[in-house]
Amino acid sequence: MFQSSIIISFFFLLGMHLGYGQSAEINLKFKYDNKANPTGIDVTYTLSEDFSNNTERLLFLYDKMYPLQRSSDTISNLRVTDRLGAFPLKLQTNDKSNNSDYMSWSALRAQSGPLTVSYYVPLAPRIALKSGPVKDLQAAGDGLSGAIGSFLLFPDHSKKITINLHWMLNNGQEAVCSQGFGRNISFQTSIVDLFETQFLAGSLYSHASSKANMGFSMYGLGQEVNSELNASADWYEKAYKTIRGSLNGSPTSPFYYFFRSYDGNPMSSGRATNGSFLLYLPKQMSMNDEDTKVLSAHEMIHVFVSDLVDDDGLTDWYVEGIADYLSVKLLYDAHLINEKKYLEVVNGQVAEYYTNKLRSTPNKEIPKVMWSGTNAWTTPYTRGSMYFADLEGKLKQHKAKVTVLSLINTMDSMKKRGEKIDPDSWANLLKKDAGAWAVADYESMLAGNVIIPVDNAFGEKFKRKPVKARFFDLGFEYPKSIKVGEQIKNLRTNSLAAKAGLKEGDIINSAVDLIPLYRSYSKLLTIEVKRNGKVIPITYAPRSEVASAYKWTTIR
Structure with a gap:
């Protein structure tokens, strides 16, 4: 028998020692129905006295969970106090004051002394209103999972804060998040990265590195798949090492593969963030399914490949296209999938592209149509995958000294040096390392012209046929x-x-x-x-x- 609640405490205590003065202490109490089924979470946290200056008015942000959209998983029983008593907040009715990805509450006066915030958030619906990345608050097994932004209402803040994370759990239960495994961990983070931090807490299945918080670790919550996890974990670790090595990742940096399983949508989906990704695994699917493995490789690639900077959000062709393209190519080249599965996945992506009515939509129009109809959201994914496959084949035909993989790694090296990488960066790199033909093909792809990759686009052993x-x-x-x-x-x-x-x-x-x-x-x-x-x-x-x-x- 386990208790009727799990208490999770986030103590932000070491700020002055590690260089960040602002701190917060957050306590999370998981509520259960009949002492068994998690139903939601009580949140209580205290901001340190120096979290804001004497005149600043805090702006509290709450992730809208776009495109999933919130419905029942909203805030109730909100109470905010400081040294002067009740600390009034006003819910903004428009998004002009901050990024439209967030709902916002503005403080009506400046903070005076430590500030305490408390409220309740129930679970998100098992079937989301819309399809979207895995980050909502869900129960799996005897615990909860999601991104911290799924439940956290927190003040916008421009500086990093230091976090000492302490989990109070029942015997036999553990906790893990993107920042590390264990009941007591410390890290520095920005508010944006805090919202993106993924977590599992409860009776976990695990396959972990022998060195704590280093290398590859795998954790699951929910479905009784411990034997499957043990059988498949070696494959996933090999895939991770292949992807990490190909994309110049650090072998000592921790990497967390999280999965959760419950009766929800029939379609598996995942979401990557810094150093981890979280997979939703429908109960009818297995960790050993080859489609699950390819999807997982796609999400692992997201962890290592930086997106392009674009004010209009028009770069899914790059970040999603390269994940689709490399996920199957790297697995095949490393003999982690056989030729039959390779062609099955490649031709699946090809069919998804050619049967999409929106395949000729110019890239600048993608945001208007991406969520407009059935399989519209796949448009930039498959377009990007086809583009990169065609580019790879043509680089070989032109006897270029670069490959798609080396070009992607060059872009990431630029990012690590602090350089801005955007669509112009990609065009300039193509011109320098491939030639004018590559720039012309790139511009043609952006215009929405139908891509017909060359015969050797997917390897010299394969050919194209109508x-x-x-x-x-x-x-x-x-x-x-x-x-x-x-x-x-x-x-x-x-x-x-x-x-x-x-x-x-x-x-x-x-x-x-x-x-x-x-x-x-x-x-x-x-x-x-x-x-x-x-x-x-x-x-x-x-x-x-x-x-x-x-x-x-x-x-x-």
Whole structure:
């Protein structure tokens, strides 16, 4: 039997000794239903007297969890006090005062003495309102997981603060976060990085380096997969070492692979941050599934590859495209996946690109369409992957002295030296190390011109061939994903969905992971719907008009 709560304390005590005067002490109490099921978290923290100056008015930030969006996981019972008593805050009704990724509360007067904040945050819904990166507050097994920003309302602050992190747990339970494993750890962080810090707390499964907080460690919470973890952990560590070595990562810096499992969406997804990433593993999936392994490699690459700086947020083609491209290439080159799986994943990405109606959208228009419809969000991912594969093949054809991997490493070296890396940096590097043709191809990709990679784009053993294909199309405009309880709306009467028997107003009875269908030219979709009290399965090809397309095969 374990107790009805877990108390987690963040003591920010060593600031003066380590060079940062501002400090805070945060206590987190996990609430449980019937002493077994976590339901939410009580938060209490105290800011030191010198956290702000005598005239500054604090601005408190709360992550909106975009694009997941908050619903029930909002703040209640908010109470703020300092030496003068109640410390009034006002919720801002617009985002002009700060980054639109956050809700904000502004203080109505300056801080006087230590400031204490307390409130409650319940768990996020198991099925998020929208698809998005894994960072929401979720229960898994007997504990909780997510990013600290999933529950933390905290003042904006320009300087780093020193954190001494102390976890008070029951016997047999442990805690780990992006900053380290153990009940007592100390680190310095910015407010942004604090919000991004990922954590697991509860009865953990673990595969850890023999040296504490060094090298590769793997931790899980939820699903009974201890035997699977033991069987698969060596593979994941080999993949990590391959990726780290290829991307010039430090062998002594800690790297944390976190996974959590519960009854949620049918689609696995992950999110990388500094030194770690967190994977959501549906209960019907396994750590040994090759698709889980490729997804994990994608997220590991994010930890080592820096994104480009762009005020308009138009660089997913770079950071997501290179993760898609290298995740399968590096695993194949290291013999961590076989040729059959390599071609399966490559051709899945290829199909996802060629069957996407938005494949010709200019890069500058991507933010307007990325969340507009089914598989729209994949547009920059697959475009970037195709672009990098084509670039690799052409670099070989031009007998260039560089590869895609070496170009990416050059960009990261520039970042480590303190140089700004942006789209112009990439264009200038291409011009210098590859030639004018590479710059022209880059500009063509940004314009949205359809990419047809050269024969050797995915290796000298493989060749390109045209195939028959049609654009992916569910046949209705809403919902944009297949979730339980959603209603079929805007069904097109001439669509294959309508011809198969789907009707306007049908209620979806079971969720469907659409990604395998995006990555296929021919797979059929089966949707179970409720109509007049009956459950009816509808099977059809989610396709519309003809699309030009290709695939890669082994040269015999």
